[in-house]
Amino acid sequence: MRYYLNIFLNYIIKLESKIAFYPTIMGLGGVVFAFLMYYIEGLGISSYLTKNTPLLVVKDTETARNVLTTVIAGLISIMVFSFSLVMILLNQASSNFSPRVLPGLISNRRHQIILGIYLSSILYSIFTLIVIQSAGKAYQLPGFSVLLAIVFMTVCLGAFIYFIHSISQAIQVNNIIDKIFSKAINRLENLIEKEENYEIGFPDTSNWQVLKSTKSGYFQNLSLNNLIDLTKQNECRFEITPIKGSYVIKGTPIIKYDKDLDEESRSQIQASFFFSKSELIEDNYALAFKQITEIAIKAMSPGINDPGTAINAIDYLTDLFLLRMNKKDTSYYLNEGQPVINIKTLSFSELLYNVMAALRTYCKHDITMVIKLFIMLRHLLHSDEKYIDSYRDSIIHEINNLHEDAIKNISNKTDLNRIELLYNDLINT
Incomplete structure (x- = not known):
């Protein structure tokens, strides 16, 4: 039962990132509420309110129909306009920043x-309109339900005003970068907090049995609870071979295990891997480095030519790298003090190289960007973060790479002298 519950919860978390998730749930809620009000109207709430508080009840059938028709038409117009704004936002973000920011x-x-408030209000109003009797006494008219439709319309107008404000903020590049940065910080801090304070080695896995993937896609997430349960049941250990966020091709190894497992256990392992065609920072902090780097590169393109945004992006990358230096390159999960699951992670050296290689390629001709990159590497090299000694050689290697590219692509003597001063200051300290 716990196995299926974990799978279901992970599936719900995956669905939550879809744009239609909350609108669908809230739309169904609007339908249910409409039927609930139909039941309450059958108990005579409108006739009761007509006698005691007549201002709260719509008494005329035609007026009720006109009100509901107007509410439905108005809300549909607002919802279409709002969806159009969302599409414009996504298109502009894809063109000006990076297509990778779209899932976020x-x-x-x-x-x-x-959008869910709009949809639920529309469906509620439609179903309320349906139950209005064509003729009859006042108590046959769901007057109180019509009043609620007016209230929901007012709420939707307020939500629309807030939506305009929110969408105008969401399209600003600083807010996009800050949101990516905040998600990555939360993810990294959570991983660092879970790390053990002592070093434990993991056994050699070269001779372990291999389980291959039955599907292709980006390795988005993993149901660790299921795998931990399997290690306890079978008294075995696992090594996750792909790095989270990497693209896994069908038929390639995804996990190694040190003991024979039955068919049911292997099927449960396969079901514990979640693949997707998109990536989320909540599942993989390394994606934040990739997205912020791509925003910086796009800002340096001739079509956009926004070095200020690129410089801001490097500042955010500096903070992220400093935090990443407090995390080990290994990731184990323990059972009774012993590592039972080894999850391969993107090493600091590889992460720094991927970011610097992209930035060097597109920014090596710009002296302001080169200086900013030297400053970033100086912050990393002179930091007092937890694992600075382990990562120092990687930082120095990237300093040398940046220096080599810069002197080949910048010809101005003053700029070259400035680069040499920065380089010598970094290497000799």
Whole structure:
């Protein structure tokens, strides 16, 4: 039962990032509430309110129909306009920043909830309109339900005003970078907090049995609870071979194990791997480095030519690297003090190289960007972070790479002298 519960919860978490998730749930809620009000109307709430508080009840059938028709038409117009704004936002973000930021914008919970408010109000009004009797006494008219539709319309107008404000903020590049940065910080801090304070080795896995993937896609997430349960049941250990965020091709190894496992256990292992065609920072902090780097590169392109944004992006990358230096390159999960699951992670050296290689390629001709990159590497080299000694050689290697590219692509003597001063200061200290 726990196995299926974990799979279900991970599936729900994956669905939550879809733009239609909250609107669908809230739309169904609007339908259910409409039927609930139909039941309450059958108990005579409108006739009771007509006698005691007549101002709260719509008494005329035609007026009720006109009100509901107007509410439905108005809300549909607002919802279409809002969806159009979302599409414009996504298109502009893809063109000006990076297509990789789209999943994060689509999964914006506030926008999803606002669209859900629209949809639930529309469905509620439609079903309320259906139950209005064509003729009859006043108590046959769901007057109180019509009043609630007016209230929901007012709420939707307020939500629309907030939506306009939110969408105008979401399209600003500083807010996009800051949101990516905040998600990565939360993810990294959570991983660092879970790390053990002592070093434990993991046995050699070269001769372990291998389980291959039955599907292709980006390795998005892993149900660790299921794998931990399997290690206890079978008294075995696992090594996860792909790095989270990497693209896994069908038929390639995804896990190694040191003991024979039955078919059911192997099927449960396969079901514990979640693949997707998109990536989320909540599952993989390394994606934040990739996204912020791509935003910086796009800002340096001739079509956009925004070095200020690129410099801001490097500042955020500096903070992320400093935090990453407090995390080990290994990731184990322990059972009774012994490592039972080894998860391969992107090493600091590889992460720094990937970021610097991209930035060097597109920014090596710009003296301001080169100086900013030297300053970033100086902060990393002179930091007092937890694992600075382990990562020092990687930082020095990237300093040398940046220096080599810069002197080959910059010809101005003053700029070259400045580069040499920075380089010598870094290497000799």
